[in-house]
Amino acid sequence: MDKFLIHGGIPLEGSIAVSGSKNSALPAMAAALLTSQEVCLDRVPAVRDIRTMGRLLVDIGAEVDLNDGRYRIRAVKITCPEAPYELVKTMRASSLVLGPLVARCGRARVSLPGGCAIGARPINLHIHGLEKLGARIRQEHGYIEAQAPDGLKGAHVHFERITVTGTEDLLMAAVLAEGETILENAAREPEVVDLADLLTKMGARIDGAGTATIHVQGVASLAGTVHTIIPDRIEAGTFLAAAAITGGDLSVEGGRADHLGVFLDKLRDSGADVSVAEDGAMRVRSAGPLRAVDVTTQEFPGFATDLQAQWMALMTQAEGASIITETIFENRFMHALELCRMGADIAIEGSHAVVRGRKPLSGASVIASDLRASASLVLAGLVASGETVIDRVYHIDRGYGKIEKKLSAVGARILRV
Secondary structure, eight states, X not given: OOEEEEEOOOOOEEEEEOOBOHHHHHHHHHHGGGOSSEXXXXXXXXXXXXXXXXXXXXXXXXXXXXXXTEEEEEOSSOSOOEEOHHHHTTOGGGGGGHHHXXXXXXXXXXXXXXXXXXXXXXXXXXXXXXXXXXXXXXXXXXXXXXXXXXXXXXXXXXXSSOOHHHHHHHHHHHTTSBSEEEEESOOOOHHHHHHHHHHHHTTOEEEOBTBSEEEEEOOXXXXXXXXXXXXXXXXXXXXXXXXXXXXXXXXXXXXXXXXXXXXXXXXXXXXXXXXXXXXXXXXXXXXXXXXXXXXXXXXXXXXXXXXXXXXXXXXXXXXXXXXXXXXXXXXXXXXXXHHHHTTOEXXXXXXXXXXXXXXXXXXXXXXXXXXXXXXXXXXHHHHSBSEEEEEOTHHHHTTOSSHHHHHHXXXXXXXXX
């Protein structure tokens, strides 16, 4: 099992490139099941979850080719509309094929999702929406089985709570449903907008993506297209936090500042010098000691829950006490105990974490519990004295492509063993 060895204390300097968004590429790959024609996706990141999704599409019956960073997906005939547990047990995004398969084939059998143990991500929101569209659904033996032999029908779906994957799943189902579908209390994340842009290129009729209400007018069929995945805002935010925590001077290229508005504002509030160039590159430079800043995770355009762990690591090096409130997932502070092993002063009180900062961190052996927790431990290791050993880095491989090589190129002493 791979580990990271990190020797901290070196400010990061130079420029680092952002990959395409994993959370955008996964639904885009699932959307390719909606047509028999070829869908070409550029800027797909080379991460573990993407490889798992590629294997899943092949199992379903699609042809998947990777050449020069472009995924070519052609689902001429779907032979097995199923997502088996053995294949998708490590990936939360398996539920994303449910909507496309029911819409295209009239049936689907999808294992309940696996992935990070950070709390409940109820698939009942997907199920309720598909039932509104006319699907008959039952759950047994750890699988969701959906049937819609006469096709899906447009409907009015109101999500009880905002759900990104639920919005994406229902959006993909609705584009081939007969009549109009209205999705209310929909997620507004950039990844949802990117999926809508892809589906529109394929011939879907969608209005309102990026707002709380999305209107979809179903069409009889979709065509192939070429689409470039948006940059990964979470990877960009992680690198910006790495610059701030090490007191460095780092330019993050290829990202989009408009996808990181609140995060960039919080970085500025903490005392970091943050600037955005005309070409979109975001630069963070040390401007003296960091200051404690409170954050509360919220759905987009709020502070992203996927950047909460990285922010906690950053706040261990800030003057004063900060309060981090997690409102999205109820079990997403597992990294706090590992940070405390390195010398951090963090107290958990329900959905709140109180971080008393400016504590010198020292290298230790720690264990990554989930994808973003592993990123926070990397950040802590970059500033800690001595050697940090991070176990179970397969978690970070799910969402960050060759992060150790990217960080090494800007001065970090990090090695995969």
